[in-house]
Amino acid sequence: MWFLLLLLWLAEGLQGPPVSYATDVYASSLEKVHFKSWMAQHQKKYSSEEYQHRLQTFVGNWRRIRAHNAGNHTFKMGLNQFSDLSFAEIKSKYLWSEPQNCSATRGNYLRGRGPYPSSVDWRKKGKFVSPVKNQGGCGSCWTFSTTGALESAIAIQTGKLLSLAEQQLVDCAQDFNNHGCQGGLPSQAFEYIRYNKGIMGEDSYPYEGQDGNCKFQPSKAIAFVKDVANITINDEEAMVEAVALYNPVSFAFEVTSDFMMYKKGIYSSTSCHKTPDKVNHAVLAVGYGEQNGIPYWIVKNSWGPQWGMNGYFLIERGKNMCGLAACASYPVPLV
């Protein structure tokens, strides 16, 4: 063991005396400088005890990022707002802890035969995609995937880009198997909006990022759902058709620790699963394309515009990567 540690220390290039914390990794002075500047950038303050603990986690993440980026991968990793957290901490705060009945077994979407365009990007076709939002420390990704899909579907049909209230879904959509900050599904949220008779705007029902009481006012509803299209489980080609012919599509997939450090490029993973019981994060496919022979989805996330590529990521297409085709759906708006 000490031999390994010695090697690690030597590998760190002798940047100042390493400080040891029990079983933790050593942090070089260069790594400490990076941590300080990351802390400043993200306005982080810790007690001195917390500082040591966060430093260790940060250094572990940073080394993993550098090792990954030195390898031959289709995507790069980078520091972001999650860099002082372990994956266990991230999971409990930002992802679904329970399975969410993801499988849309009663798929009602009928796929044609194509062919489809080789690439589509709804962000470039007009004002059809709202700015990237930030869910904060609440497992409400499903509400952002839902509002994002409905906002785009309405904009494509009417030319009017609204911003809809995620907090209404967090507070009010429980009867449709949704659980506020503990998770939910876009397909179930579309059903809620459909039977609830509408959803309010962001301005009249602002986002709080925590569970609260339902404050829906019917007279203030501004968007409505007429029908819900559930894509048949694992029919990724149907997702392609829906995005190509109609509008962005909500989907869920399994986030593993490498995804949290995504910076740019086409995400692909061997550590995630492809089954509906493992998906833990919902997002929005706003387009697709292909680069150097690798097909990908263009996906809007809800971790703010600083994460990934201005809040977006690319993920490999055509392999049901991380179960992304397990429960895709989109709303048909009533306009």
Ligand SMILES: *[C@@H]1O[C@H](CO)[C@@H](O)[C@H](O)[C@H]1NC(C)=O
């Ligand atoms: C990197 O990986 C790609 C795809 O797996 C492969 O085609 C390429 O030859 C690799 N490049 C190097 C330098 O290993």
Ligand SMILES: *[C@@H]1O[C@H](CO)[C@@H](O)[C@H](O)[C@H]1NC(C)=O
């Ligand atoms: C899954 O569906 C069942 C039956 O509809 C329901 O009782 C259960 O609460 C659901 N689980 C979640 C996590 O929504």
Ligand SMILES: *[C@@H]1O[C@H](CO)[C@@H](O)[C@H](O)[C@H]1NC(C)=O
């Ligand atoms: C679509 O999925 C939702 C939620 O999973 C479900 O309630 C609804 O019945 C499905 N629609 C159809 C037509 O199967």
